[in-house]
Amino acid sequence: MPSSASETRTKRKRLGEPSGDHLSSGNGELIDHTELISDRDVHKTCYLIKPSGTTRKKAKRNHPFISLDQSIPETDSHVAHRWKLYTTTMANVQEKIERILNDADESTLQRVWKYVTSTQDYDEDAYPQLPVGLVLAGANISNHARLFTNMSKYIEEREGQKVATAVVTLRDASNLRDVLRKIIDQVVGQRKSDDEDEITAPINTVTQSDQTDKRLSYDLDLLVVWLLKHESVQKIVVIVQDADGSEGNLLPEVIRMLFLYRNRLPFVLLLGIATTLPVFNSKIPKRTMRMIDFEVFDVLRSDDGLTRLLDEIMLSSSTQLLLGPNLFRSLMRRYNNHTKNLETFTLAFQHANMTHFFANPLSIMLAPPPAIAQSKNHIVALRTLPSFKSYIDDLMSKEDCDIEQIRKLLTDPTSLVSFVGSCQQQFYEFISGQSTALNLLDVLQDASSIYCSTTVKRTRAEFYADAITGKLKGSPLVREIILFITKMSAATIDNLARLIDQQFDKNSVIRMMKDSWNISTNSGKGSHSKLISNISKSIRDFLDANLNPYTDIVFHELFVFDAVSLCENVFAPKFRATIEKALMQPSYYLGQPLETPVFERPFISVAHTLYRESGLLINIYDYWTAFHQTLAGNNDTETTDNASLTAPNEDHNDSDLIASTPSQSTFSESQTLALFYKAMSELKYLGFLKETSGKRGGNKATVAVLQKMVWDGL
Structure with missing residues (x-):
């Protein structure tokens, strides 16, 4: 008897179909699909369909962008230009972001490097303890990988061949052997390019002459032999990223092993700590703490990196795209409440830029190609933008409106594209003015905080959203700063002038405005009042x-890109809501109509529907009975496997063949039971259910039940 309905249908003789296509069996032979597949081919695991005739060639694209035909029909050249514009824009942004991220940890990396180079030479009498640096990297473990990778590169670049480094994570190692093996592989692998033969020999054997004395791959004596051949190496730096995340005694064992080899190997151990120093000390035995001589390095996280990101990328003269206020507030709320990670913020910024260029066909207008005026679709789309409509309405409402200018903008594509260029120049001037105004507010806050200790300084990131929306103009904060200026003394004015000279270059607008104050000519009470009024x-x-x-x-x-809905689910995805929606309404993902019958949905969706209708504990038999009845519907499914899978007679026509093919609503009981087990296993894998046992009434006998692990809607 065939094992499945699909196998039976494969064996059947296909009638009345063209013979253009062939089947290639597992051994490579071609089989005409009109021929009956014999029993010798039943064991084949797959068949390759090779259609005859010429196949349509697919269009080749060397970029991932697609044509957005639903919004604005685009040509292939327009899509390619959008991709080129995105890559050139993000290449400059990526370079600046890397520099900002590296500079954010510069002070910590420099202190650690000086500590590594200042440790004494390894000698059991002169230096009896293992040098250990405790790096308090903060609770955000997503930033640790980049920090300690940069730490390793920073030390190697400045010490060259004098230092060998190894970066390991304890969560990826099950025991001490795995940790030692990783340390040896990384240290030895750094010098592979110098002498390949010298590297492979110590790992397998100690010497070529003594083939019987083999060393294991986690034996630190391999490093001893390797160090004798590389006399230039003075330090071996071992960096453990997750020192307080290990289980059991793994970290104390690593420290003890490195301590035992301190007189033969120049180890310096750097431990990354996500918690606090007291919590870390409570996890390490006292006998292990006596083996080490440690120094603490606190990674100071400040908002200087975020301020630099605003100045050098988002509000710089080369800015192509500005983040909108709603999107920026969403990013700042996530930054302040959850991540406190500059790298996560930059990734979100890059994704917002990518979304704009990918999803907006009008992004091509940031650097329009010469022939864009001939694209009627883009010209029509530009004229339908709300800001352009408001601009035309404002021109029409004026008494002395220029009718000729309005006619050109509405009829001449070249004039419209030229007007877009002038608007882009106005956008650059807007960015420059916003940046200078925020810098001036920063300086004024510094000047006022010197004489008023109660003043709480707001960062430039807190000003950004209100500044670009105009809410900062005439705000209480600005009025307070102006009030402070009216009460400045001569010393305060001199201090303000000094701060302006430090923050702005000679050709800036603020420096020229300061020169017009004529501070040096101030003399007398009347002149001071006039100077204050002028400032x-x-x-x-x-x-x-x-x-x-x-x-x-x-x-x-x-x-300006301000589409929060396009980015919010990417920055903080809601996996559970997505899975529940897919299980409750699979038609959204499968392209089925909403009125699809229950028995035509995926079987896991049917099981999840019954799961939502049940209580905390679900009897397995009741669950199976409801599943079986749901699939059966109004049809009689009490048929046997032989009756449901009987092959049709060769005299039957194609309609009889289709009618005899079993569907989900005509599965036999054994097939439905197998599908039920599969759906239940998938729900258990997703974390919705777990098996347990319960009492049956007052009897001592137990019955197998399922317990809900996830409640819908929580």
């Missing part, structure tokens, strides 16, 4: 002129 007026006018909202720029939809 406050110039600063107020400058802030009012540069803290305008970005919505005043025509075509700001091209230069």
Whole structure:
């Protein structure tokens, strides 16, 4: 008897079909699909269908972007130009981001490097303890990999052949042997390019002459032999990323083993700690703490990196795309409440840029190709943007409106593309003004905080969203700063001038504005009052002129990306909600109509529907009975396997063949039971169920039941 319905259908003779296609069996022979597959081919695991005739050639693309035909029909050249624009923009951004991330940990890396080079030579009498550096890297473990990888590179670049490093993680090692094997492989692997033969020999045997004295791959004597052949190596730095994340005595065993070899191998151990120093000390035995001489390095995380990211990338002169206020607030809320990780913030920023260029066909207008004026689809889309419509309405509402200019913008594509270029130039001026205004507010806060200790300084990141939306213009904070200016003394004015000279270059607008104050000519009470009035007026006018909202720029939809809905689920994905939606409404993902019958849904979806309708404990037999009845529907499924899988007679036509093919609603009981076990196993794998046992009434007998692990909607 065949084992499945699919195997039976494979064996059947196919009638009335063209003979153009062939089947290739497991041994490579071609089989015409109109021929009956014999019993010798039943054991074949797969068949390759090779269609006859010429196949349609697919269009070749050397980039992942696709044509967005549903919004604006694009040509292949437009899509390729969007991809090129994205790559060139992100190449410059990526370079700056890498520099900012590396500089954020510069002070810590320098202190660790000095500690490594300052440790004494290994000698049991002169230096009886193992040198250990405790790096307090913070609770955000997602940032540890980059930090300690950069630490290893930083030490190697400055010491060259004098230092060999190894970076290991204890969570990937099950025992001490795995840790020692990783240390040996990484240290020895750094010098493979120098002498390949010298490396492979010590791992397998100690010497070529003594083939019987074999060393194991985790024996530290291999490093002793290797160190004798590399006399230039003065230090072996072992970096453990997750020192407080190991289970059992693995870390104390590693420390003890390195301590025992301290007189033969120049080990320096660096331990990455995600918790605090007291918590780490409580996990290490006292006898192990007596073996080490440690120094603590605290990785100070500040908002300087985020400020640099705003200045050098988001508000720089080369900015192509500006993050909108809603999206930026979402990123800052996640940064402050959850991650506190600059690297995560930069990844979110890069994803926002990628989404804009991928999902917006009008992003091509940031650097339009010469023939873009001939694309009617893009021109029509530009004229339908809300900012352009508002601009035309404002022009029409004026009494002395320029009808000729409006006619050109509405009818001439070349004039419209030229107008987009002028709007882009206005956007660059807006970015420059915003950056200078935020820098000035930063300086004014520093000047006021010197004489007012209660003033809480706000960072530039906290100003960003309110600044680009115009909410900062005339805000209470700005009024408070202007009020402070009106009360400045002569010493305060001199201090403000000094801060401006430090923060702004000679050709900046702020420096020229400061020169116009004529501070050096101040003498007398009347002159001081006039100077104060001049300073406050110039600063107020400058802030009012540069803290305008970005919505005043025509075509700001091209230069500002604020689609929170496109990015929020990527930054903080909700896996459980997605899985539950897929199980409850599989038609969203399978392309089925919403009114699809229950028995035509995936079997795990049927089992999940019954799961949601049950209580905390589910009797397995009741679960199976409800599953069976749901699939059976109104059909009689009490048929045997032989009756449901009987091959049709060769005299039957094609309609009879199709009618005799079993469907989900005509599965036999044994087949339905197998599908039920499969669906139940998948729900257990997803974490919805677990097996347990319960009492049956007052009897002592137990019955197998399932317990709910996840409640829907929580």
